[in-house]
Amino acid sequence: MPHAGTTRARKPNIPHPATAPAALLAAGIIVSGAWQRRAMRRAVECERRRIRRDLHDGLSQELAFIATLAQRLEQAAPEEATVAHLRSASERALLECRSALTDLAAAEDAPLEQLMGRTADLFHSRFGAQIEVELQGHVPCDRERRNALLRILNEALTNAVRHGRARSILVRLVRGERASSLSVRDDGSGFDVDAALAAGQGVGLANMRERAELLGGRLDILSTPGSGTLVEVVLP
Numbered sequence: 001m002p003h004a005g006t007t008r009a010r011k012p013n014i015p016h017p018a019t020a021p022a023a024l025l026a027a028g029i030i031v032s033g034a035w036q037r038r039a040m041r042r043a044v045e046c047e048r049r050r051i052r053r054d055l056h057d058g059l060s061q062e063l064a065f066i067a068t069l070a071q072r073l074e075q076a077a078p079e080e081a082t083v084a085h086l087r088s089a090s091e092r093a094l095l096e097c098r099s100a101l102t103d104l105a106a107a108e109d110a111p112l113e114q115l116m117g118r119t120a121d122l123f124h125s126r127f128g129a130q131i132e133v134e135l136q137g138h139v140p141c142d143r144e145r146r147n148a149l150l151r152i153l154n155e156a157l158t159n160a161v162r163h164g165r166a167r168s169i170l171v172r173l174v175r176g177e178r179a180s181s182l183s184v185r186d187d188g189s190g191f192d193v194d195a196a197l198a199a200g201q202g203v204g205l206a207n208m209r210e211r212a213e214l215l216g217g218r219l220d221i222l223s224t225p226g227s228g229t230l231v232e233v234v235l236p
Contacts, residue, residue: 063094091162112139112146113173119153120171127161130168137175145235148211149182152219155204156184156231164188164229179217183232190223208233 070087113135120131141149153171160166166188174181197205205221208231212219217235 063090063097066090067094092158112141112149115146115150116153116171116173119150119157123157123161123169129161129166131157132168132170134170134172136173139173139175139180145215148215149233149235152208152211152231152233153182153184155208159204159231160184160186160188160229164190166228179234179236181232181234183230185228185230187228190225190227190229192225193221193223 067087067090070083070090073083073086113133116135117133120133123129124131157169157171160169164186166186169184169186172181172183172185174183193205208221209219212233212235215235217233219231219233221229221231223229
């Protein structure tokens with residue numbers, strides 16, 4: 001028995017020779033799994049880029065042609081209402097396609113602010129509206145939140161230029177201490193929000209609100225006929 005005040009030397013913790021192959025096998029499995037996950041992520045990103053290219057070079061270009069052709073027909077065809085519906089439908093499809101392209105671009109980890117700028121440029125070139133983007137602080141976002149905010153922005157801008165006939169739009173992204181917000185204010189014709197929802201004409205409005213709520217936030221829409229519209233989403 002050792003004397004008081006002395007310590008017993010501990011043997012080094014050396015794996016038994018019989019367990020070494022098992023440890024090496026386990027380490028190999030972990031390394032192989034990590035490599036497979038990286039390879040899978042690379043494959044997914046490559047596929048996303050391919051789909052984005054195909055959409056841009058195929059469907060998007062065809063829809064742009066249809067919208068241009070319908071606009072020309074509207075100026076000369078006797079059935080103007082029918083052609084107007086054709087143009088409206090093709091333009092909506094074109095915007096939806098470009099929204100999907102924006103989502104795919106967002107999957108490549110582009111900053112939210114950069115994608116917002118691209119969206120504003122797209123609407124300016126398509127509709128001629130003056131769109132100012134004001135950024136107050138960087139808002140970090142994962143892909144789900146970023147895509148949802150871009151979808152909300154697309155819907156708000158579409159409503160402003162197509163239904164409200166807005167000529168000037170202010171987009172603001174603000175990062176606060178406890179919450180961040182995205183707002184879209186336009187000088188368009190405005191509308192009665194409650195009446196639109198009651199009449200079943202607010203599918204896009206309901207979708208925006210649902211996207212915000214799924215992220216734990218809220219969406220407010222303030223508008224009156226003749227006074228423009230403010231759409232604001234606040235996220236924790």
